[in-house]
Each structure stands twice: as C-alpha cells, then as structure tokens.
Amino acid sequence: MAYINNESADNTVFQNRLIGLMKEQGISGASNLAHKLKEKHFLSQMKESSIEKTIQRHLRFESTDKESLPDTLHAPHIKAYCEFFNCSTDYLLGKTDVRSKDIEIRQICDRLGLTEAAVNAIIKMTGEETAISTVRMLPEESRAILSNILTADKFKDFIENIKHLDETYEKTEENNLWVELEKQIGKKRLSTAIEWSSKLEYPYDGPDPSQEILDDVTLYNEVLDEGYEIHRKNEYNRKVYKFELHEIYSLIINEMYS
Numbered sequence: 592m593a594y595i596n597n598e599s600a601d602n603t604v605f606q607n608r609l610i611g612l613m614k615e616q617g618i619s620g621a622s623n624l625a626h627k628l629k630e631k632h633f634l635s636q637m638k639e640s641s642i643e644k645t646i647q648r649h650l651r652f653e654s655t656d657k658e659s660l661p662d663t664l665h666a667p668h669i670k671a672y673c674e675f676f677n678c679s680t681d682y683l684l685g686k687t688d689v690r691s692k693d694i695e696i697r698q699i700c701d702r703l704g705l706t707e708a709a710v711n712a713i714i715k716m717t718g719e720e721t722a723i724s725t726v727r728m729l730p731e732e733s734r735a736i737l738s739n740i741l742t743a744d745k746f747k748d749f750i751e752n753i754k755h756l757d758e759t760y761e762k763t764e765e766n767n768l769w770v771e772l773e774k775q776i777g778k779k780r781l782s783t784a785i786e787w788s789s790k791l792e793y794p795y796d797g798p799d800p801s802q803e804i805l806d807d808v809t810l811y812n813e814v815l816d817e818g819y820e821i822h823r824k825n826e827y828n829r830k831v832y833k834f835e836l837h838e839i840y841s842l843i844i845n846e847m848y849s
Contacts, residue, residue, distance in 0.1 A: 604685030621646035633671035756832040
C-alpha cells in the first residue's frame with residue numbers, strides 16, 4: 592500500500608488538499624482510496640488497480656510550481672474526488688479555502704472575509720429549517736437578535752477589545768528578544784550562557800567562566816527580565832480587557848432592551 596506523506600511545503604497545493612481530505616476520512620493510502628471510490632461507483636469505467644496507480648501518481652507528483660497539477664489529473668478524477676469528499680473543484684485545486692460546493696456560501700465568504708465555518712454557523716442559527724434545532728427559537732427571532740447585536744453602537748468596541756485581548760496572547764515581542772540575542776552572540780554562545788546562568792544561580796566553586804561567558808550571561812539574564820516584564824504587562828492588560836469586555840457586553844444588552 593502506498594501510504595500518504597504528511598502535508599508538506601514540498602507538495603503542490605493540490606497534493607496537500609487531497610492528502611488533507613484523505614486524512615479527515617481516515618484514508619491511509621492510494622489503495623484504500625481507490626477501493627472506496629470503486630465501492631461508491633466513482634470512476635466505474637476504470638479497474639480498481641488503475642485507479643490506485645493514478646492516485647499514486649497524484650500523490651507523488653513533483654513540481655517546483657506549487658500551483659501546478661499532475662498531467663494524469665483529468666476531469667473524471669477531479670469530479671470523483673470532489674463528489675467523494677463533498678468539496679468544490681476550486682477547493683481541491685487550491686483556488687479557494689471554501690470547501691462548500693454552494694456558490695452562494697463562497698460568495699458570502701469572499702464578500703465578508705468570514706470563514707466557511709462562521710458563515711455556516713450563521714446560516715444554522717437563522718435558517719428556516721435549522722434555527723429551532725440550533726438555537727431553540729424561530730428563524731425571525733434569531734435574525735432579529737443577531738441584527739440587533741451587530742448594529743449595536745458598542746458592538747464595534749466589543750470587537751476592538753477582542754483584538755486587544757488577542758494581542759496579549761501573542762508571543763511575538765518576547766520571541767523577538769531571543770531572536771535578537773541569538774543574532775548578537777550566536778546560538779552556541781547563547782546555549783553556553785543558558786548553561787552557565789543555571790550554574791551560577793547556586794554557590795559555585797568550579798573553574799571561573801571567561802569574561803565573554805559572564806557578559807553573555809548578563810545579556811541572557813537581561814532578556815529574561817525583559818521577557819518577564821512583557822509577560823507581566825500582558826497578564827495585567829488581559830485582565831483589563833476581559834473586564835472591559837464584560838462592561839461592553841452589558842452596555843450592548845442594555846442598548847438592545849432599553
């Protein structure tokens with residue numbers, strides 16, 4: 592059996608999409624997929640062994656152009672893949688991140704910049720056939736509530752504070768400190784500084800480190816302290832933004848029902 596490789600930067604977009612779809616279905620290789628396609632009567636004009644060989648070529652296709660497609664990938668194969676995995680052709684070929692075959696959903700995603708999952712969640716909450724089972728209310732009720740939330744004066748402040756809160760969880764600033772230190776003294780000296788910093792935390796009676804090592808340890812400890820301050824500031828800001836979000840949420844509710 593030809594087992595699939597992990598999704599890789601060395602693969603084309605098409606290959607990574609096909610591999611990802613196979614993994615989601617628990618399909619481990621070309622033989623397994625060929626059998627399932629044949630079982631579902633896809634590519635019925637081909638023998639299962641031929642289907643397997645074709646899939647293997649698709650999975651093993653090599654190209655420096657990430658957008659390129661295998662010469663062996665023809666319309667019947669694309670149709671079979673898309674129908675079996677229930678995805679659009681554009682998704683399989685890497686032209687969109689929206690998997691749905693529904694062109695309206697793709698247009699909404701493209702227009703609003705929302706993910707497919709977000710659009711589907713809204714549809715489920717407001718749809719004629721799904722609102723009651725999803726949010727236990729009539730669709731016109733859920734639509735009215737969602738509209739009132741989105742148009743509330745304070746809703747934009749709520750979104751803005753979510754963004755600020757999100758930034759407190761980012762590690763970019765802290766990571767940049769270590770990147771700059773490694774650039775300054777090099778990976779080997781940084782590793783040595785970390786080792787000596789640990790040794791010098793406790794009474795030490797071994798051979799003295801060189802002045803260069805001591806200087807590197809000082810730089811290392813300075814970065815540790817600076818990183819701690821960034822972490823402490825983020826923790827404080829996190830609490831502030833969470834409190835403000837609660838306050839804004841209350842204001843939105845008061846506005847909706849005043």
